[in-house]
Amino acid sequence: MSDKNPEKDTKTVKSEKKMRDIMTAYYIDAKTARQNNKKVAWITSGGPVEPLIAMDIIPVYPENHGAMIGASKMGIDLCEKAEAMGYSSDLCSYARADISCATVNGGPIGGLPAPDMLVCCNNICGTVMKWYEVQARYFQVPLFIYDTPFLHTEYSPEIKRYAKRQMEEYISFLEGVTGRKMGRDRMMEVGRISYAGSQLWQEVLDTAVSKPSPMTAFDAFFHLALIVTLRGTQQSVDYYRGLLAEMQERAKAGIGAIPGEKYRLLWDNLPIWYRMKWLAEKFAEHDACLVADTYTSAWCGSMQYIDVHDFIGSAAEAYTRSYLNLGVEKMARIVLGMIDKYDIDGIVMHSNRSCKPYSFGQFDIQKIVERERGIPSLLIEADMVDERSFSESQVETRIDAFIEMIRENKVAGR
């Protein structure tokens, strides 16, 4: 990514190219689904995708598409279009970009293939429900809302029963739309593969405990695409196996993503898709490595609740326990765990204008982390897709000052 880091370009290029090929093939598949008599379901990023795969329905992720729109710097145009349609500029920019993109088939890949059904799981936010209702009306297709109660404190027996029952309802919904029965054996198999994929993804992220870290969060943002879009397929398992080997090799050889890594930072919230390169270079210039983040680990964070022998039964719990569906206390525990695991010197929090559930508790998490670990955190105000909420010189000053402060602390402390 960064031209200041030629070492990295040669080392991860193998996986990076493979990733681009897989994603291209995936979108071609999805766009030609109709010709091949396949059905397409749009699904939220944290939704239970495995039953779709088991039923040969192609899952398509408007959020992944939103990230692509952001990364190709097409966000402002599409957000403005949505605003002209009457949507508030306070609405999540993924939702705005998707809603307007559907009407013009714009964006970097000429729009997503039209859905045959929509699957919305509210384990990430409440916005997705209204967003998917809008799209269900627009495309005139059936919508299934998988409702995961917010876990303020605990996973109660009532929640457990409720979440599990919905998994069954979800499957009957899919059977109704496709007119086919779901093969339970095939489902078990997909569940097993999905679990294996998540496990590998966690292992990839874990390689960042090495000093220096073989990868940065910016790498993770890139390699994340498959665990989101192709979770439950053999392809994703193979890909992450390859990536893991590559990262382990780098770790063993002592090759850091940031040559001369001095500071290890944790990123919180979604990436700022249109400024990835700039941010990566900015941190690299300070010898700071964002070794981990709370975002990409969301796709493996609740893996421990999965029972591969009863995927359907246990997945309901794992999906309900997703990071954004937890109370602030629990989120802070997870952040503290990551600080210890990756030996973090400071936290960079993206206060994301779009994503309220992610940004809302940040002040509290900041306070908890400071109290319990004495680690400083920086707040950057921006938006993941809408560039109008980003100011380069202001963000730059904050990052520079933050690193100056950490540097002083390190000098004083050692």
Place this chain on the structure above:
Amino acid sequence: MLTIGIDIGSVTAKGVLMSDGALLAAKSCFTGYNAEQAARSVYEGLLEGNHLTKTQVKGIVATGYGRNSVPFADKAVTEIMCHAVGANHLKPDVRAVIDIGGQDSKAILLGERGKVLNFIMNDKCAAGTGRFLEVMARALEVDLDAFGSMSEKADYAAPISSLCAVFAESEVVSLIAKGEKRENIIAGIHAAIGSRVAAMAGRLFVGGAASLMMTGGVARNVGVVQALEKALRHSVDVSPHAQIMGAIGAARLAQAA
């Protein structure tokens, strides 16, 4: 050892010349659209005014939003650190700094020797910045420099509840229409800024700091200082050098650069 600190802010460019920590001279000008040009004019002004040649000055540090546009500086340091170092230099027991500048405001917690322990910034919104005051001065047709003394003549602070500069401006306009005294409106504007900045600074617990200093150009406005004291329930020190604090810190840091 002679050093120069240059602080290129969004509105004004400030430069100071120091000799081993003693302030010898200061110079400022509008930043305008060319930050590098402003930096040069401050720099050359300092040299000429003090009959110095470039080689006599042993270190130059640039700070402020334009810190990276000063090619002749030895180093660029953020204004966060420079305000901390500057405040510590003038008053070593300062443990918190509140800086209200032209387009942002910030609170800094300090340790010993001016070490930055934590900081917080507001820069997404004009409320709580110098820009807010400028907008209000225009709406009231009052010279901004008169704000401080006028607010001291207020009977009470007219309530201004909006945090948004645009909304607050229309509140001011309707207060004028109602015949509210200018002095009272100005006191209300100061109270609004004071509570806004205090709310931000409160996140850093600056209220617990033993000694608190306000820096930046807005510190010259005694009305804002008093409003801030009231909102923070804490006394606030203001140095006569408040506006050049960042440049002083930069010149101090230039000794080590």
